[in-house]
Amino acid sequence: MAYREAVQPKIIITGADLTRIVDRIAHQILEKTDGARDTILLGVPTRGVPVAHRLAARIRAFEGVEVPVGTLDITLYRDDLRLRGARALGPTDLPPGGIDGRRVILVDDVLFSGRTIRAALDALADLGRPRIVQLAVLVDRGHRELPIRADYVGKNIPTAIDESVRVMLTETDGTDEVRITGKDSA
């Protein structure tokens, strides 16, 4: 995809696209995890949480498997508190049985610098010892600042560093779509 000079927000993924993307990730998870055996999904607030629930629902629909879903708030592990100020905390809820010895798939909406996932890995280490940790994201927009990659990617979207990618979900934003906005109109 070519470099865009986006000034107006541009819808790059529609609601229908989003449904297909979630379905595809759910299938990939089932494939790569031997039918989601001994696997839990941990959504990273805010939008990683509904995505995790959607994935669990699709997995249930495809294979009748119940994948436990939890949330992992990483605010207290961020390395940019000094820059961005203290912010309200989200909840951390682990599914019954915890994470020890299980396959944990972190779920987030956008993968960018990798710092959020770095913080999530630190938070996970304080909560227990998973057998394996994987990462699922709806969008990978590049510009990694850490050696982190996703195991499941809905869509790769090359972006300019100063653009902003905004995932909107019915649960949190009232609509399903992904927008890209140039810096000027942000």
Next chain:
Amino acid sequence: MNSYLIKGVRVVDGEPTDLLLRDGIVAETGRGLSAKGAEVVDADGLVALPGLVDLHTHLREPGREDAETVDSGSRAAALGGYTAVCAMANTSPVADTAGVVEQVWRLGREAGLVDVQPIGAVTVGLAGERLAELGAMADSAARVRIFSDDGNCVADPRLMRRALEYVKGFDGVIAQHAEEPRLTEGAQMHEGIESARLGLPGWPAVAEEAIIARDVLLAEHVGARLHVCHVSAAGSVEILRWAKRRERLTGRPSKVTAEVTPHHLLLTDDRASGYDPVFKVNPPLRTAEDVAALRAGLVEGVIDAVATDHAPHAVQDKECEWGYARPGMLGLETALSIVVEALLGDLGWDGIAERMSRTPARIAGLADHGHNPAKGRPANLTLIDPSATWTVEPTALASRSRNTPYAGFTLPAKVVATFLHGQPTVLDGKVLR
């Protein structure tokens, strides 16, 4: 001795005139004076007041020369327009003997910037237990007439009665620091809404009012003079008003006088909000209602005089926790400006001269002071620029201490020159030594 010709000055509220100061007196007055050899002081637009007289100054010497000395306090006084100050007795050692009061008196003479009139302690060591040698102090070179345990109240009613009576023998006066000590144990500020909020033990106004009421009755009973120091509460004004009315009814001349400080005429207890001890003072800053009553009392004459209660404190005694800080504020260099700020409209220059010079001189028995500059009178006067304003900068003050509550305030009226016995102590706003 030089002579000085002051040109074009308004004496108090009068029309511009010239004043020739020679041999310690005002030798001539009138327009267009000239005098050979006299130094000319252009006083166009300035106001001449009789040199101010402070009934209540803490010079701290002997004992706390790190906070103030007779010399540094005299400089501050001269810059504030004062030609005489009454030095409080709570020094270390206490001024409770002829020796100490003579020492202070002599230091004042050596400084030579204001007439320093020592106040003697009422009781030995300010302890409130037995009378100091009041007569010996009266007979000393210092010729003490005002006696005060200021800082402490003469709380024992029997002892107060005796003191009031005893000093009648040499036309003395007891200046009472009115504070019932049992009601103010541990007190830190005015007891009211602010003290409740700040969690500081309160100093109830009744502790002052109760002592004033008692002392007014005691003084009347024994026919003695009473001077009430630093009146701070509206209730006290009411009691003094009652006392003076009562004396008019009895047909005897009023023997009760009272003073108020500039800070009690301007500042209120909410200044304590930041716990900066520069606002800690005894008696404490009170409410806006009290300030209004004090101003009204001063205008009405229920309160006779403004006195500074100039109380220098070393930095370490103020840059600390409120509860550990010593009470007191600087006052000499700002007093006139504060009174102008608060009350020039109500008092006029003559009213200010009355309350800051003539009346205090009369109370203190200082015959050379408190006279409007007029032919033949002692040349103790100060020249004020009524249109100037200035900003208080603590480090620029002449006092050794920095504890002014007015730091950063922009105030009206500036002392341009002060003359003591015909010689300048301040010229062009600068002290001459």
Next chain:
Amino acid sequence: MNIRHLLSASDLDRRDATAVLDTATEMAAMAGREVKKLPTLRGKTVVNLFYEDSTRTRISFEAAAKRLSADVINFSAKGSSVSKGESLKDTALTLQAMGADAVVIRHPASGAPHRLAHWIDGTVLNAGDGTHEHPTQALLDAYTMRSRHGRIEGLKVAIVGDVLHSRVARSNVHLLHTLGAHVTLVAPPTLIPVGVTGWPADVGYDLDAVLPGVDVVMMLRVQRERMTDSFFPSEREYARRYGLDADRVRALPSHAIVMHPGPMNRGMEIAPEVADSARSTIVEQVANGVSVRMAVLYLMLGGVK
């Protein structure tokens, strides 16, 4: 939070206070984890500057700071009086030179934290100053009330005892008012400040008249020495008129809770069986203290450069 120091509970507006309580809820959830430590304040230095013994408060702040990975320095200044030892200002300059990011101060003089805040760049947290305030105690009390009652808005709270000398009462009155509770102060008139008219609270002298209508009764510690200064005639009379005993607890609505900031005078302001009853939140209050102080440290230091 936009405030730099926490000197008084009145420094907190409703949004800030609610943020502290919400954050404390999340912090409390971490207390159950295997690894209780969070990296949030790594590299920050928190100094506990205590001029009074208060093991309970000091340990609470220390645990809170350590769980957030701050470096904690305990500076016990007790015994340093005005005449001997270092002045508060010199201590402040020392802490400033050490680069303290926050100073938690407990001091017998009202307003000492205000002075400290005047002299240092770091954040000052008032951990109890004289007879002035103890804002984090009020926050943990509010947290405890909210976790027991599910809300604070509209709660009726009686604060009973030595209001005059109580920093806990002052902070609670401010904070509970901010959060929409209704406070009634109950004490012998000698132990109510003359200037109480400036407080957003009602005043009553009859405990028995107040108890049936409250959701929370908070008993304050009453020092026995007050008796010698004639604030009340005897311990027995105080306990009879203002002590919370089993009979008085029966007069409380069934849902009402009993609080006490500690340390208690059992048999004086609170009967032992009341202190140990199921309505009592006294042990909870201590546990909640750590979560609330973590929340305060996080919100005040987390975003500071």
